[in-house]
Amino acid sequence: MRRRQIILSLAGVAGASAFMLGLGAWKTRNRAVPNPLLPLPLTSMDWRLTNHVGQEVTPADLRGRPAMVFFGFTYCPDVCPTTLLDIADWLEALGSDADRLTVALITVDPERDTPDVLADYISNFDPRIIGLTGSMGETACAAADFRISFDKMPTVDGDYTINHTAGVFLFYANGRFASIIDFHEDRRFAVPKLRRILA
Amino acid sequence: MKNLLPAMAFLLAAPMAQACETFTSGDISVQQAWSRASIGTGRPAVLYLEITNSGAMDDALLGLTTPAASMPMLHETTVTDGVAAMPHAASIPVPAGQTVALSPGGFHGMLMGLTAPLVEGEKFPITLTFEKAGALDVSVDILSMRAQEAACDDAK
Numbered sequence: 001m002r003r004r005q006i007i008l009s010l011a012g013v014a015g016a017s018a019f020m021l022g023l024g025a026w027k028t029r030n031r032a033v034p035n036p037l038l039p040l041p042l043t044s045m046d047w048r049l050t051n052h053v054g055q056e057v058t059p060a061d062l063r064g065r066p067a068m069v070f071f072g073f074t075y076c077p078d079v080c081p082t083t084l085l086d087i088a089d090w091l092e093a094l095g096s097d098a099d100r101l102t103v104a105l106i107t108v109d110p111e112r113d114t115p116d117v118l119a120d121y122i123s124n125f126d127p128r129i130i131g132l133t134g135s136m137g138e139t140a141c142a143a144a145d146f147r148i149s150f151d152k153m154p155t156v157d158g159d160y161t162i163n164h165t166a167g168v169f170l171f172y173a174n175g176r177f178a179s180i181i182d183f184h185e186d187r188r189f190a191v192p193k194l195r196r197i198l199a
Numbered sequence: 200m201k202n203l204l205p206a207m208a209f210l211l212a213a214p215m216a217q218a219c220e221t222f223t224s225g226d227i228s229v230q231q232a233w234s235r236a237s238i239g240t241g242r243p244a245v246l247y248l249e250i251t252n253s254g255a256m257d258d259a260l261l262g263l264t265t266p267a268a269s270m271p272m273l274h275e276t277t278v279t280d281g282v283a284a285m286p287h288a289a290s291i292p293v294p295a296g297q298t299v300a301l302s303p304g305g306f307h308g309m310l311m312g313l314t315a316p317l318v319e320g321e322k323f324p325i326t327l328t329f330e331k332a333g334a335l336d337v338s339v340d341i342l343s344m345r346a347q348e349a350a351c352d353d354a355k
């Protein structure tokens with residue numbers, strides 16, 4: 001039973017309405033003021049991170065191809081593997097078109113997710129997914145540009161987990177923000193959203 | 200590459216689809232209990248399963264223990280304003296006549312402090328505690344890191 005695909009949570013509905021209201025405001029304002037709920041266009045972002053093979057990556061590197069960006073961490077047992085496996089399924093559904101996408105996981109746990117740790121972890125999912133990490137400051141900068149939040153929470157075993165924005169952000173090749181695929185969203189909507197940025 | 204050999208050994212050793220094992224105590228039965236292979240013991244692992252209450256009285260899952268982890272716990276993944284969290288679930292209701300799933304993105308067993316790596320193809324025991332049905336021992340199948348649902352025959 002795949003419960004999360006059936007239940008559209010109240011939070012999801014509220015989030016979707018807020019998103020649509022936000023989109024309306026965005027359009028009527030004719031892009032004059034960035035919307036606090038939505039990621040900036042990649043062209044206005046300003047972060048600097050390191051990928052899983054140790055190379056520096058900036059927003060400019062994500063332009064020129066449609067991009068799918070999401071936040072997570074490798075010590076995340078439920079939400080992140082679920083998202084990664086969904087993404088692997090979407091890439092498979094897109095066939096060879098998926099090769100034209102940039103797919104990036106930005107870790108919200110840079111202390112544990114070094115480039116090597118990211119490389120080892122994402123190799124279990126799809127080789128087209130790149131992992132991005134940085135210092136805490138660099139991560140906070142990326143989070144601010146994407147308008148996402150993350151919050152370290154202690155766990156009973158003396159360790160910690162991280163609450164974080166779970167949506168997947170889609171961008172057109174020119175860097176313009178396209179849409180969000182919510183965590184609990186019906187997967188039938190995901191692939192059409194991806195086709196739109198690939199068109 | 201290092202994950203490939205155990206996986207191949209498993210393929211040779213057992214057919215992929217086997218019948219789902221059901222574990223019963225009173226009116227409560229549990230099936231399709233599975234987890235994912237872990238990378239070492241540093242990261243918390245998950246546990247998913249289905250609980251059916253065939254009785255006329257509501258019951259609830261209150262907790263679990265397992266030799267596989269020093270700190271197992273029930274969690275519920277929630278998404279509020281797009282932000283995912285997984286608070287502790289003090290109890291998971293299992294209403295009379297219903298089936299409740301611990302499944303990806305929802306309720307799950309969170310296995311903190313793994314005592315050994317979870318190896319694909321192996322199993323580990325857990326003991327679930329229900330409010331009315333009491334203790335129930337269940338065997339959990341360890342599937343691949345890419346598993347999205349139970350792999351046994353009547354898995355939906």
Ligand SMILES: [Cu+2]
Nearest residue numbers: 078274285309
């Ligand atoms: Cu959890």
